[in-house]
Amino acid sequence: xxxxxxxxxxxxxxxxxxxxxxxxxxxxxxxxxxxxxxxxxxxxxxxxxxxxxxxxxxxxxxxxxxxxxxxxxxxxxxxxxxxxxxxxxxxxxxxxxxxxxxxxxxxxxxxxxxxxxxxxxxxxxxxxxxxxxxxxxxxxxxxxxxxxxxxxxxxxxxxxxxxxxxxxxxxxxxxxxxxxxxxxxxxxxxxxxxxxxxxxxxxxxxxxxxxxxxxxxxxxxxxxxxxxxxxxxxxxxxxxxxxxxxxxxxxxxxxxxxxxxxxxxxxxxxxxxxxxxxxxxxxxxxxxxxxxxxxxxxxxxxxxxxxxxxxxxxxxxxxxxxxxxxxxxxxxxxxxxxxxxxxxxxxxxxxxxxxxxxxxxxxxxxxxxxxxxxxxxxxxxxxxxxxxxxxxxxxxxxxxxxxxxxxxxxxxxxxxxxxxxxxxxxxxxxxxxxxxxxxxxx
Ligand code: GLN
Numbered sequence: 001x002x003x004x005x006x007x008x009x010x011x012x013x014x015x016x017x018x019x020x021x022x023x024x025x026x027x028x029x030x031x032x033x034x035x036x037x038x039x040x041x042x043x044x045x046x047x048x049x050x051x052x053x054x055x056x057x058x059x060x061x062x063x064x065x066x067x068x069x070x071x072x073x074x075x076x077x078x079x080x081x082x083x084x085x086x087x088x089x090x091x092x093x094x095x096x097x098x099x100x101x102x103x104x105x106x107x108x109x110x111x112x113x114x115x116x117x118x119x120x121x122x123x124x125x126x127x128x129x130x131x132x133x134x135x136x137x138x139x140x141x142x143x144x145x146x147x148x149x150x151x152x153x154x155x156x157x158x159x160x161x162x163x164x165x166x167x168x169x170x171x172x173x174x175x176x177x178x179x180x181x182x183x184x185x186x187x188x189x190x191x192x193x194x195x196x197x198x199x200x201x202x203x204x205x206x207x208x209x210x211x212x213x214x215x216x217x218x219x220x221x222x223x224x225x226x227x228x229x230x231x232x233x234x235x236x237x238x239x240x241x242x243x244x245x246x247x248x249x250x251x252x253x254x255x256x257x258x259x260x261x262x263x264x265x266x267x268x269x270x271x272x273x274x275x276x277x278x279x280x281x282x283x284x285x286x287x288x289x290x291x292x293x294x295x296x297x298x299x300x301x302x303x304x305x306x307x308x309x310x311x312x313x314x315x316x317x318x319x320x321x322x323x324x325x326x327x328x329x330x331x332x333x334x335x336x337x338x339x340x341x342x343x344x345x346x347x348x349x350x351x352x353x354x355x356x357x358x359x360x361x362x363x364x365x366x367x368x369x370x371x372x373x374x375x376x377x378x379x380x381x382x383x384x385x386x387x388x389x390x391x392x393x394x395x396x397x398x399x400x401x402x403x404x405x406x407x408x409x410x411x412x413x414x415x416x417x418x419x420x421x422x423x424x425x426x427x428x429x430x431x432x433x434x435x436x437x438x439x440x441x442x
Contacts, residue, residue, distance in 0.1 A: 001135040004192040004414045008085060018138075019045045022089060031112040033121075033131035035060075036092040047140035050091040051098055053172040054078050054181065058138065061174050062094045063107035065315025066296040075172020076204045077141060077183050082201045091356050092127030092140060096317045097287065098148055098176045100124050105319045111206040112378065114156060115413050119373040122152030128186045129156040135439030139196055140186040145177045147273055148366070150404035152232040154416025156375035157402070157406045158432075160186045161193045165399030168213030171202035175286040177279040179211070180396040190405060190437045194430050210309075211424070218427055220434040226362040228253055228419075228432065229263040237268070239371040240408030242417075245412045249365060249407045249417050250438030258395025258432070263357050263364070268390035270346050275320050275393035276386055277330050277343035283320075284327025288296045290315065322382060327439055351398045360421040363432045364419060368404045369393045391418070401426050403433045407440050 007018065022045055023037050038057070048054060051061045053071035055078075060066035078088060094103045100310035103126025104109045111126045113119040114134040121130040125142030129152035132140050142149040144162035153160025161184045168183050175181060201215035204350035237245055250260055292298035292311030312387055316324070330339035357364065366393055379385045395402045401421045408415035419436065421429030 001138060001188065003188055004139045005046065005195055007138050012042070015042075016186065019089065019242070021134055026090065026131070029136055031114060031117065031130050031134055032109055033111050033134060033136065034094050034125045035108050035127070037090035039100070040087060041089070043082060043085050044054055044084045046081060046090050047090055047128055047137035048078070048088045049125050049128050049140070049142050050094050051143060051174040052077065052141055053174070054088045056358060057088070057091065058204060059091070059174070060296070061098065062096045062108060063315065063317070063320070064265065064287070064297060065155035065290045065311070069219040069296040073172065076169035076206060077200050078172065080199050086199070087095065089137065092125070092131055095124035095126055095385060096320050097174070097283070098124040098143055098145055098234055099319050099323055101147070101151060102379070103127060103152070104319055104376065107317065109134070113373050118371065119413070120155065121338035122155035122369070122373060123367055124148040125186065126152045130162065132158045132188060139192055141183055142172055142186045142398065143181055143183050144178045144419045146396050147389050149297045150402060150416070150418055151188060151389070153186055153404045154368035154414065155233045155407070157191060157416070158186060158188060159190055159403065159405045160184065161195045161197060162395065162401060163197065163201060163426060164211070165396075166209055166403070167215060167424065167426070168200045169207040171204055171206040171212050178284060182278060183262050185296065185389040190403070190430065190433045193403065193433075194220055195347030197426065204407055213424065216427070218430050220430045222434045222438055223432065224431045224435075225257045225258055225259070225359070226428065226432050227259045229261050229328060229357060229361040229364045231265050231364065231366060232262055233264055234268070234391065237370055238367045241372050241408070241413075241415050242367050242370065244410065245266055245408030245415035245417055246365070247394060249436060253365070253436060255442070256435045256439040258435070262272055262360060263361070266350070266353055271350060271397065272392045274343045274346035274350060275389070275397055278341050279324045280327035280349060281340050282327070282333050284324045284331065286323055287320070293307060319382065336410050345395045350394055354394070354398045354400060362422075362428050364420040366418050368416045370416055372410055395420055399423060401429050404435055405433060407436070413439050
């Protein structure tokens with residue numbers, strides 16, 4: 001598959017051909033990465049996660065409850081893509097409302113991992129990762145609330161980048177955890193991630209959480225020598241395959257001339273607790289708008305209250321219901337202090353810990369997931385699935401930028417690792433990523 005930077009140099013006629021080719025190939029695919037495809041559209045085609053509004057498209061977040069909802073406007077990121085000569089190609093599959101780590105909870109059925117169809121592609125942006133890895137998309141957009149760009153990228157062997165919170169507009173992104181969500185690029189390599197990031201980044205007055213700061217265009221400097229932290233007390237929790245990848249990445253970074261230091265970080269269980277309480281609380285309020293009146297599907301009933309209950313009972317899947325219930329619980333008056341406030345205190349400590357570390361180092365090298373892509377149905381309980389997010393969620397709680405890139409193969413399956421950067425320091429993050437990619441390839 002040609003890269004995004006190559007595609008952007010093609011004449012119009014060839015771009016049209018490219019779209020046709022991709023659509024033809026995508027229709028043959030058995031992996032269920034796309035939910036729908038759009039033959040119209042001028043510009044280099046790009047795959048879009050089903051929670052980002054594209055005017056005129058049915059946008060459903062992989063949920064029954066949004067069936068029939070037609071987006072009345074473009075998300076800011078879509079506008080920016082169009083201004084840069086790109087155009088949305090189709091909707092990619094995802095966990096319902098971006099809640100999950102495997103793309104198994106979509107109402108359209110699961111997406112299969114292109115490296116091994118008995119395994120998950122990761123999630124929640126599993127469709128976006130799978131279509132890029134399968135060669136039926138040049139690049140894609142995903143969203144990352146607690147790892148949903150980085151983890152599927154790692155499971156499918158592509159590059160996935162989550163920008164600093166506030167760097168990319170959330171206007172037109174269907175909210176899950178509003179204080180955590182960010183849109184970001186999912187690409188074949190780091191160069192394309194930079195290209196796409198440069199298009200997406202920037203202040204947007206339409207998003208009140210957008211950071212009112214400059215977003216200078218990134219020009220990566222692979223010769224810059226950085227201080228990069230490893231986290232030995234984290235690695236112990238990872239599989240042999242991930243540990244091998246970690247050692248390989250450290251050796252590559254050393255060859256590239258970076259200084260490697262060790263840091264200690266707080267136990268991951270605090271991050272899991274703080275993240276899931278926060279994300280579920282925010283989700284429960286965000287999803288209250290799907291009431292059968294304003295969006296998508298309605299189940300008719302005698303009374304208004306009954307209509308709400310029937311619509312929401314039929315429209316949401318089990319995982320979404322579980323989170324709405326738990327989120328409502330942690331926000332209820334008797335438990336607000338014990339759970340929600342406590343989680344916010346923990347979140348503050350997590351932010352402080354990163355701040356302390358970034359006084360000493362430029363980047364942190366971390367696993368993305370404890371193991372390679374897992375088999376369908378292998379996570380026995382929701383809790384087990386939540387625990388697998390231990391390496392990604394701290395980054396969202398602290399609002400930091402991070403990029404996942406493939407560094408290793410184990411038994412035919414890709415292993416991805418992530419670099420984590422300081423707040424709004426995407427420049428250093430990409431400098432390190434481009435150097436790590438070169439070091440791994442050499
Ligand atoms: N797996 C995490 C969750 O279920 C993260 C999902 C995401 O980043 N959207 O909340």
